[in-house]
Amino acid sequence: MSVDKYLDKSNYNWKEGSRNYKNLLYKSKLKINKSSGDxxxxxxxxxxxxxxxxxxxxxxxxxxxxxxxxxxxxxxLLLSAIEKEFxxx
Numbered sequence: 882m883s884v885d886k887y888l889d890k891s892n893y894n895w896k897e898g899s900r901n902y903k904n905l906l907y908k909s910k911l912k913i914n915k916s917s918g919d920x921x922x923x924x925x926x927x928x929x930x931x932x933x934x935x936x937x938x939x940x941x942x943x944x945x946x947x948x949x950x951x952x953x954x955x956x957x958l959l960l961s962a963i964e965k966e967f968x969x970x
Contacts, residue, residue: 884926887941893918912954921948928963943967
């Protein structure tokens with residue numbers, strides 16, 4: 882299963898192109914464009930993988946909600962803030 886199955890895709894801008902190339906660009910970025918579907922997708926995938934969480938509607942939607950609630954675009958600060966607010970079970 883893929884994270885994008887659970888994202889509200891209408892909230893984001895999506896661009897055509899190689900997923901591997903876009904992932905490589907994302908990894909080199911320090912700030913996240915919260916309107917870019919690809920960047921949100923890669924961020925959530927990385928968060929789930931880092932914490933060994935399953936890709937589920939609940940996990941993806943919870944991370945997405947916290948992600949947009951926070952007024953932070955710095956990738957590392959955003960990751961840290963979500964880790965504090967996410968309820969690991």
